[in-house]
Amino acid sequence: MPNENKSLNALSENSKFIQLDYQITYDALPHKSFKKLPSAIKARIEELHDLTQAHPQRVIASLLDFIQKYPEVPIFYNYLTAAYEATGQRKKAETLIKEAYQRHPDYLFAKTNYALYCLRTQAAKKIPDIFEHQFDLKLLYPRRNIFHITEFVSFNSVMALYHHAMSHRESAVKYYEIVQKLEPNHYLTAIIKRQLYPTFFQKLRDKFARYLEKLERRFENKIESLDKVDAVEAKSDNYSNYSKEF
Known part of the structure; x- marks a missing residue:
């Protein structure tokens, strides 16, 4: 995927539904806690990410160790959740999702993972509280002007699925169209499409x-x-x- 920043103002033309006055980047955008890690661990982040995708079982022990040593770094919770889910350990993944949200309630992926868990367990009404009743990334994080593409997709996908669960179809479709325009082949885009337009x-x-x-x-x-x-x-x-x- 190319490295680039994309202004999303064009996506909001002729629509006042969501003010997309920020940029999306495909470049690495480390969380602020990343600075606290030793250089040797920082150098392994990309490797850990790749292993989580390709060989999730092999990375679980290392991630458990890193969470114990660096509990203030939420990215390890995110990777371990993905590894558990990829290896079919749903119960462990759900326990970790709840723990990550309790420990890092301001971390976007802790919010989105917990929100998806709430959707799966028919607890969609909790979602406005999770996101502090803000339904736009810029409103949720007003000091930020750039978001990573994965943050953008995760947040707006949750919003689409939440509005669908609450029978707010028009709103759900608008969130879906925004995600679909930038990431048409993402697995979350496919999930939303199946919910909104099922065969x-x-x-x-x-x-x-x-x-x-x-x-x-x-x-x-x-x-x-x-x-x-x-x-x-x-x-x-x-x-x-x-x-x-x-």
């Missing part, structure tokens, strides 16, 4: 997928409940044995 077979597939996900969550909750019961019973047995010794 008959996609409707059936999505309905079945949601049904399976509900069953899986019920099963996981049941297992957790049984584990808690077992833990309580084991604790009771320990207390009983302890009493008998005296």
Whole structure:
């Protein structure tokens, strides 16, 4: 992908819906916490990103170590979440998503990941609070004039999916069109398109997928409940044995 900055003012011509008075860059745009890292770790960031995409299982141990050593650097949470999701470890990914948002509520990807989690768990009404009731990047981060393309896509994709979930179709379509214009082949663009313009077979597939996900969550909750019961019973047995010794 070429390195370039794109002014988005042209996208908002003849529309007052969103004021896109900032620039989008494809160049690296490190988070401010990046400065706190040792040079040796900074040099590995690109490698970690590539491994997260190509060999996610191989990078998990390193990312866990970095989170323990540098908990103030949110990018490691983002990479580890992606690695967990890529390796099918959804429960761990969701736990990490919630932890990242609690620790770094101002970090955009912590917000967008948590918002997507809320959408998956039918908690879309939480999303305005996550973004401080701001539905434009510039309003959310007024001191910034440049955003990375991944920030732009993630934020506006969440906005499209949120408005769709709330049955605000016109708003959802406008966010979708903005994302589609810059990143037509992005996986989030495809997800929004499927939500807004589903084919008959996609409707059936999505309905079945949601049904399976509900069953899986019920099963996981049941297992957790049984584990808690077992833990309580084991604790009771320990207390009983302890009493008998005296």
